Amino acid sequence: EADIYQTPRYLVIGTGKKITLECSQTMGHDKMYWYQQDPGMELHLIHYSYGVNSTEKGDLSSESTVSRIRTEHFPLTLESARPSHTSQYLCASSPSGLAGGLQFFGPGTRLTVL
Amino acid sequence: AQRVTQPEKLLSVFKGAPVELKCNYSYSGSPELFWYVQYSRQRLQLLLRHISRESIKGFTADLNKGETSFHLKKPFAQEEDSAMYYCALMDSSYKLIFGSGTRLLVRP
Numbered sequence: 329e330a331d332i333y334q335t336p337r338y339l340v341i342g343t344g345k346k347i348t349l350e351c352s353q354t355m356g357h358d359k360m361y362w363y364q365q366d367p368g369m370e371l372h373l374i375h376y377s378y379g380v381n382s383t384e385k386g387d388l389s390s391e392s393t394v395s396r397i398r399t400e401h402f403p404l405t406l407e408s409a410r411p412s413h414t415s416q417y418l419c420a421s422s423p424s425g426l427a428g429g430l431q432f433f434g435p436g437t438r439l440t441v442l
Numbered sequence: 443a444q445r446v447t448q449p450e451k452l453l454s455v456f457k458g459a460p461v462e463l464k465c466n467y468s469y470s471g472s473p474e475l476f477w478y479v480q481y482s483r484q485r486l487q488l489l490l491r492h493i494s495r496e497s498i499k500g501f502t503a504d505l506n507k508g509e510t511s512f513h514l515k516k517p518f519a520q521e522e523d524s525a526m527y528y529c530a531l532m533d534s535s536y537k538l539i540f541g542s543g544t545r546l547l548v549r550p
Contacts, residue, residue: 361537369526371486371540387539418486428536429476433486 330355332434334419340440341409349404349437351419358424360402361431364388365416377402378424409441444469446531448541455519456549463514463544465503465529474532475512477503478540481525489514489527499523519548 332353341347353360362375363386373386377396391413392406402421406413419434445468455461467473477489490498492505492512503514512529529541 359536369480369545370542371528373537376537386537420486425536426474429474429491429530429532429538430488431478431538432488435485 332419332421332432334417334434334437336437337435338438338440340442342442343408343410345409347406347409347439349417349419349439351402351404351434352400353402353419353421353432353434354400355421355432357421357432358399359422359428360396361420361422362386362392362394362402362404363418363420364390365418365436371418375404409439411441414439414441444531444533444539446529446539446541448527448529448544450544451542452545452547454547454549457521458518461514461516461519461523461546461548463527463529463546465512465514465541467510467512467529467531469510469531469533471534473505473507473512475503475505476530476532476538477501477512477514478528478530479525480528486528519546521548521550524548 335350358379360377364372372388374390375394377383383394392404394404417437420431422428422431447466476491479489480486501516528543530538
């Protein structure tokens, strides 16, 4: 079944740890995105990708990095987690071009950094 | 500048009352606009887009280019409509710019 998967769903970790949030999709989409959803529920784009080996920074500056080695996989990494990284992270995918507005979202990862 | 503004953080109405969630945009060109919804403990999902001119779950949204608005309306709110609603604009790179969201609370 076509879907977007995110793991882990919840993560509590100490300051300074390296973490990777996983995102994979079986939608067959070229474009993928990472959003940060803050406590006020605002959505901010932090990374996006148009396809394999393509990654771009979004509108909100983030210390995280992403990679896109396979079409279906778009992991996000924080080299050294800090309490300011505590947030909900949403992964999404969409078709390319004009259909890019039709984004499909994963269930999210809620990250807490102590 | 490309921007989406949702002026209300919270909108509380009684069941059966009409609902209007406001959205204004700033875009120099022909805009593509969307409404996304996030129900409690569910994923963010597309509700409707202006280009399809459809009614989903009783909601409609009309693009008003003169007022640069794309308000979401429903004549009779239901308790199950309680959710977070986001207006979104597709930018020139085909990415979405989301508004800050409006929480709709429909009281019995």
